[in-house]
Amino acid sequence: MLHLVTDSTSDLLADGARELGVSVVPLTVxxxxxxxxxxxxxxxxxxxxxxxxxAVSPTTSQPSPEQFAELYRRLLREDGDQVVSLHIAGKLSxxxxxxxxxxxxxxxxxxxxxxxxxxxxxxxxxLRQAARDRxxxxxxxxxxxxLERARERLxxxxxxxxxxYLHRGGRIGRAQAFLGGVLNVKPLLQxxxxxxxxxxxxxxxxxxxxxxxxxxxxxxxxxxxxMMHTTVPEAAEELRARLVGLLPEMDITLGQLGxxxxxxxxxxxxxxxxxxxx
Amino acid sequence: MPNAEPGAPRLxxxxxxxxxxxxxxxHLNYGLRTALSWLQANQDVIxxxxxxxxxxxxxxxNMYLTLRSAVxxxxxxxxxxxxxxxxxxxxxxxxxxxxxxSGVILSQILRGFAQGLAGKARVDAPAVANALQEAxxxxxxxxxxxxxxxxxTVVREAGEAARGAADAGGDIRAVLDDAxxxxxxxxxxxxxxxxxxRDAGVVDAGGFGFAVxxxxxxxxxxxxGGEAPADDAPVMAARRVGEPVVRAPGESLGAxxxxxxxxxxxxxxxxxxxxAKDEGWGxxxxxxxxxxxxxxxxxRDELGALGESSLVVGDEELVRVHIHTGDPAGLIAxxxxxxxxxxxxxxxxxxxxxxxxxRAAASEAETGRSAGEHLGTPRKAAAxxxxxxxxxxxxxxxxxxxxxxxxxDAVVAGGQTMNPSIEDLLTGVRSAxxxxxxxLPNNKNVILTAQQVHQLTEEIGVHVVPSxxxxxxxxxxxxxxxxxxxxxxxxxxxxxxxxxHSLEVTRAVRDSxxxxxxxxxxxxxxxxxxxxxxxxxxxxxxxxxxLGGLDTEPELITVYSGAGVDAGAAQALVEALRGRxxxxxxxxxxxxxxxxxxxxxxx
Numbered sequence: 017m018l019h020l021v022t023d024s025t026s027d028l029l030a031d032g033a034r035e036l037g038v039s040v041v042p043l044t045v046x047x048x049x050x051x052x053x054x055x056x057x058x059x060x061x062x063x064x065x066x067x068x069x070x071a072v073s074p075t076t077s078q079p080s081p082e083q084f085a086e087l088y089r090r091l092l093r094e095d096g097d098q099v100v101s102l103h104i105a106g107k108l109s110x111x112x113x114x115x116x117x118x119x120x121x122x123x124x125x126x127x128x129x130x131x132x133x134x135x136x137x138x139x140x141x142x143l144r145q146a147a148r149d150r151x152x153x154x155x156x157x158x159x160x161x162x163l164e165r166a167r168e169r170l171x172x173x174x175x176x177x178x179x180x181y182l183h184r185g186g187r188i189g190r191a192q193a194f195l196g197g198v199l200n201v202k203p204l205l206q207x208x209x210x211x212x213x214x215x216x217x218x219x220x221x222x223x224x225x226x227x228x229x230x231x232x233x234x235x236x237x238x239x240x241x242x243m244m245h246t247t248v249p250e251a252a253e254e255l256r257a258r259l260v261g262l263l264p265e266m267d268i269t270l271g272q273l274g275x276x277x278x279x280x281x282x283x284x285x286x287x288x289x290x291x292x293x294x
Numbered sequence: 295m296p297n298a299e300p301g302a303p304r305l306x307x308x309x310x311x312x313x314x315x316x317x318x319x320x321h322l323n324y325g326l327r328t329a330l331s332w333l334q335a336n337q338d339v340i341x342x343x344x345x346x347x348x349x350x351x352x353x354x355x356n357m358y359l360t361l362r363s364a365v366x367x368x369x370x371x372x373x374x375x376x377x378x379x380x381x382x383x384x385x386x387x388x389x390x391x392x393x394x395x396s397g398v399i400l401s402q403i404l405r406g407f408a409q410g411l412a413g414k415a416r417v418d419a420p421a422v423a424n425a426l427q428e429a430x431x432x433x434x435x436x437x438x439x440x441x442x443x444x445x446x447t448v449v450r451e452a453g454e455a456a457r458g459a460a461d462a463g464g465d466i467r468a469v470l471d472d473a474x475x476x477x478x479x480x481x482x483x484x485x486x487x488x489x490x491x492r493d494a495g496v497v498d499a500g501g502f503g504f505a506v507x508x509x510x511x512x513x514x515x516x517x518x519g520g521e522a523p524a525d526d527a528p529v530m531a532a533r534r535v536g537e538p539v540v541r542a543p544g545e546s547l548g549a550x551x552x553x554x555x556x557x558x559x560x561x562x563x564x565x566x567x568x569x570a571k572d573e574g575w576g577x578x579x580x581x582x583x584x585x586x587x588x589x590x591x592x593x594r595d596e597l598g599a600l601g602e603s604s605l606v607v608g609d610e611e612l613v614r615v616h617i618h619t620g621d622p623a624g625l626i627a628x629x630x631x632x633x634x635x636x637x638x639x640x641x642x643x644x645x646x647x648x649x650x651x652x653r654a655a656a657s658e659a660e661t662g663r664s665a666g667e668h669l670g671t672p673r674k675a676a677a678x679x680x681x682x683x684x685x686x687x688x689x690x691x692x693x694x695x696x697x698x699x700x701x702x703d704a705v706v707a708g709g710q711t712m713n714p715s716i717e718d719l720l721t722g723v724r725s726a727x728x729x730x731x732x733x734l735p736n737n738k739n740v741i742l743t744a745q746q747v748h749q750l751t752e753e754i755g756v757h758v759v760p761s762x763x764x765x766x767x768x769x770x771x772x773x774x775x776x777x778x779x780x781x782x783x784x785x786x787x788x789x790x791x792x793x794x795h796s797l798e799v800t801r802a803v804r805d806s807x808x809x810x811x812x813x814x815x816x817x818x819x820x821x822x823x824x825x826x827x828x829x830x831x832x833x834x835x836x837x838x839x840x841l842g843g844l845d846t847e848p849e850l851i852t853v854y855s856g857a858g859v860d861a862g863a864a865q866a867l868v869e870a871l872r873g874r875x876x877x878x879x880x881x882x883x884x885x886x887x888x889x890x891x892x893x894x895x896x897x
Contacts, residue, residue: 199696199852200881201772217700217772219897220850220879223793 018098018150018159019091023079023111024054025104026139027244027274036147039087041079043111045275048072054276063275064247068283073184076276078110084118088127098156099127102142102163104277105210106131128160131167133210136277137242137289138172140269144240145291169239169292172207173215173231175224177248177284179203204228221284225255228288233262237293241266244273247283255286313465317515318416319380320522323368325511326384328529330365332510333358333503335532340506343499345490347802347813348710348821353499356394356713361507363391363715364404370580374525376415381408381425389750393708393715395742396500399433399445401716403504406432419469423460426453426473437742443487445500452477452508470512477505494806577640579622581615583633593632600625682780683726686734686767687714687744690857690886693764700771703728710889713739719747723754730755730780732787736767738824755780759787762796762824764854764885765895769794795848797822797840797894799833833891834870841875848896851878854885855892867892 022028024042033040042053045063047070052058054076067074084101091099101119106112112131119127132139145166149159176182179201204215204227215231218224232238241263245252249270256270273281281287333340333354340354367387373379385401385408392401409432410425411417417425430450434440455476459469484498485491491498514530579601583593601619619625622640629635686702688694689709697705703726708714723731731754733744741760748756757780761767773790774783798821802813813819813829820828820836828839841847851871855864861884868882885893 199699199768199883201700216775219769219772219852222849223897 017094017096018100018154018156020143020146020150021084021087021091021099021101021115022139022143023103023115024056024274025109025111025135025276026102026143027055027136027271027277028140028143029055029271032140032271036143037150038143038147039091041083041087041115043079043109043276044077045279046075046077052275055274058275060246060272060274060278064278064283067181067275067279074275074279076279078114081114081117084115085121088118088122092122092126098125100146100156100159100163101127101129102132102139102146103129104135104139105133105207107210108135108207108212125156128156130160130163131210132163132170133167133208134170134172134289135207136172136273137244137269137271137287138170138207140242140271141170141240141289141291142166165294166239166291168209169294170208170289171235172287172289173228174205174207174281174285174287175221175228176203176205176281177221178282181282182280204231221251221286225251225258225286228255228286229258229262232259232288232290235290235292238263238266239291239293241268241291242289243268243270244285244287244289245270246273246278246281246285248286252286255288259288311467312519314467314515314519315465316416316418316520317377317422317466317518318522319371319374319376319378320525321515321518322377322380322384323371323374323525324518324523324527324529325514326361326365326368326380328514328532329507329510330358330361331529332506332532333361336503336506340499340503342804343496343502344803345494345496346826347804347806347815348798348800348819348826353394353396353503356397357400357500357503357507359715360388360392360394360397360400363717364388364401366391369525373415375522377417378408378411378414381411384408389746390717390720391715392746393718393743394713394739396445396503397713398716398742398746399436399500400504400507401746402433402436403429403445403449406430419464419466420460422466423453423456423469423473426456429453436746441488443484443491443501444498445504447484447487448477448480448498448501448504451480452505467512467516470508470515474505474509474512477501477508481505577619577622579615579617579619579625579640581626581629581638582636583615583629584636585633588633593629596632597625597629600628680726680728680776681730682776682783683723683728683731684734684771684774685719685722685726685731686771687719687736687740688764688767689888692854692884692886694886696768696883696885697771700768701774701776702734702771703731708740709737709887710739713737713743716743716746716750719744720750723747723751723756728754730757732757732759732774732780732784734759734761734767734770734787736761736764738762757781757784759784759791761791763798764887764893765794765796765852765897766791768895769897793897795823795896797827797837797892797896798890799836799892799894800890802829834867837867837871837892837894838874841871844896847875848878850881850897851875852881852883852895852897853892854883854887854895856885856887856890858888859891864892 020038022038022040024040026040028038028040042056045052045054047066088099091097101115103112103115112129115129119129132142142163146159146163149162201217202219202221202224203217204224206213206215216227218227241259243252243256252270256268259268273285273287337354337358340357341352343353364384364387368380368384371380371383385405388401388404392398406429407425410428411421414421430453433446433449437446440446452473456469456473459472481497481501484501488498510532517530597615597617601617615629617625626635683703684701685704685706686697687706687708688697689707694705704722706714706718706722719733723733733747733756735741735744735758741758744758759770761770769790770787773786775786800819800821802815802817802819804815806813817829818831818833818836819826820840822840828836830836830839853868864882868880872880887893
């Protein structure tokens with residue numbers, strides 16, 4: 017049997033994970049001495065309240081290889097069992113590395129770690145496709161090959177309200193040059209092929225939404241779309257309505273970004289993952 | 295002849311003297327120096343011929359600084375005997391020093407005049423008339439949409455009068471006499487051609503400035519005989535407007551007594567400085583190489599390759615070298631191998647461009663640009679050259695920091711009342727260290743200046759995104775994508791200009807009724823997208839007046855407070871605005887601009 021594994025940066029909540037038949041390994045979030053398992057010990061609203069009010073900045077850490085190994089052992093009970101383990105971009109987190117180390121405990125071909133080259137809703141879109149393949153009887157190698165093709169067509173568009181948190185977390189990378197300096201600039205970033213890159217800078221959320229619509233319109237036919245936000249459900253819902261207007265046939269889900277990625281995105285973030293049609 | 299307006303000043307250039315049939319380089323030099331002194335004497339009067347009651351680019355100062363740069367270079371002409379050589383040097387100097395729209399057009403007039411005299415050591419009356427007409431033609435070409443009732447009309451009509459006098463067989467005195475009279479008459483007619491002048495009750499400032507220059511030039515030449523004046527011959531005392539002989543501009547209109555020269559001059563200072571992130575744009579290196587037997591072409595090619603903006607002129611006897619280089623010592627050594635050197639001058643261009651030109655200083659005797667005159671240490675290793683850079687004009691430290699934060703490579707100081715010169719912008723463009731550079735003028739009076747910069751550099755592709763105010767410039771900067779080419783960026787940035795509106799709050803510098811508003815000197819006035827939209831006695835009320843009249847409420851208003859605005863007062867103003875407009879997001883920043891207590895960006 018083919019088992020799908022991911023980590024908590026996919027922001028797949030318990031219900032969603034059950035529905036897709038995916039096991040989720042949590043990352044860890046720390047506020048000073050206190051530590052929480054992402055999506056297990058603390059819900060997102062509580063987390064964002066603390067993120068914006070706490071004097072201590074949270075830090076995050078990848079699961080240990082042992083956490084993955086333990087899960088893999090549970091899933092690989094029968095001879096025919098295989099695992100495809102899909103994770104946050106290796107350039108953004110060491111999670112994939114832990115999974116790969118854990119995979120070495122098992123015979124070759126039993127655990128297939130895959131770099132999603134993406135985050136959050138982007139991982140979700142890939143998992144949807146993998147689950148469909150699995151249900152259609154595609155074997156592990158076939159699922160992996162399809163994932164590796166799909167991730168090239170995947171982009172997550174991230175409209176930040178502020179660069180403060182990305183900056184604070186040291187994950188700013190090439191977006192650094194895009195910092196507004198003194199002026200409060202709201203950047204539109206993209207996560208594509210594992211890199212966070214600046215797309216545009218705007219001064220207001222409305223301008224940013226217009227820009228998101230513009231870039232998505234330019235993409236051409238899409239296979240699937242999913243959205244995330246951190247603390248702004250109404251604004252995200254407004255953008256979703258506009259996207260539904262643009263893509264009436266698409267089922268666009270809207271979820272809340274979890275603490276790990278939220279630590280870097282900060283409050284006010286809206287994200288849209290798009291998977292282009294093949 | 296089109297010169298017979300009753301009451302026009304009676305010139306006596308052609309008094310009982312032998313005809314002046316030919317002049318050379320030294321005559322022109324003397325004429326230019328005299329013209330500069332006349333322009334200086336009338337600078338404040340020209341400045342105050344301002345159409346709008348807002349503190350604006352000072353036409354008189356801009357023309358003065360432009361002509362001063364021309365005269366400085368004319369003194370250093372490769373062949374001081376040659377009319378063509380002197381005018382060529384003057385034209386080059388004016389192009390380097392040109393600032394403001396009127397300064398740029400003046401530089402084009404001088405360029406055209408120089409083209410008309412090119413290659414001529416001595417010139418006669420028909421040549422002078424030709425050159426004036428060529429000056430007009432070149433000036434018209436410099437402006438995309440030529441407007442009549444401006445300096446363009448004045449130079450064209452002066453040229454036509456000169457042509458008429460030359461065709462009638464007049465000597466140089468007669469040609470210039472008619473040109474000057476027609477220039478003044480043309481100035482008087484500018485309000486008939488341009489409604490903004492009529493409404494403001496003034497004649498065109500640039501046109502009047504040109505008439506003053508032409509008159510100073512003409513009178514100096516008329517004074518000379520066939521002998522060339524010495525280089526240090528004292529210039530003729532200038533007539534100032536209001537003194538008996540020269541009539542005040544606009545006097546014949548009856549409606550506008552000349553405004554006092556002191557009006558509106560309070561606190562006006564000009565600053566022409568370039569601020570860049572890295573220091574050092576090399577050294578402006580000048581010297582003469584003495585022959586005999588110089589191989590001019592080889593010298594020009596060899597030295598020209600050692601720097602930028604090279605000007606190597608001369609012949610086998612004497613070559614004048616003016617090169618911007620990072621390695622002045624190497625340049626000097628190369629030249630010394632070919633001839634004896636003199637008049638060696640090396641200026642650190644970064645120091646030169648940090649020099650602040652105060653208005654008062656501009657009225658004083660010329661001090662030269664000797665700041666930082668030394669053979670400095672070689673400049674530090676340059677950062678790798680970029681594909682695309684941006685140079686932005688901004689007044690005040692706050693705006694400089696904001697623009698740098700957005701990725702502007704070099705900020706050239708300047709703005710409303712202190713327009714940067716072409717050379718200032720060129721220096722900024724070079725310091726950006728990029729193959730292509732986009733200039734954001736951020737002021738309507740700097741756009742034309744920016745559009746001339748490409749003439750002075752071949753190795754850098756210069757593009758201008760015509761931002762008319764700072765909110766537009768910032769909006770354009772936000773649209774910049776360093777990953778795509780300059781043309782694509784220019785198109786995007788131009789599109790971004792339309793996404794933002796500007797509201798500039800200032801104080802009226804004089805009574806007026808511009809744009810249908812009765813305004814008293816000292817009133818608070820709000821300029822919305824370049825038009826006076828409201829006036830009153832309080833900043834908040836005037837801003838509210840404009841916001842209340844908008845069709846659609848903006849989403850975000852960024853308030854930039856000016857120099858001298860108390861931080862608490864700015865904060866209180868923004869709080870009051872927030873209270874009245876709960877749906878608009880407000881941001882407050884320190885812009886540091888002069889003359890404008892508040893600049894608001896609405897988007």
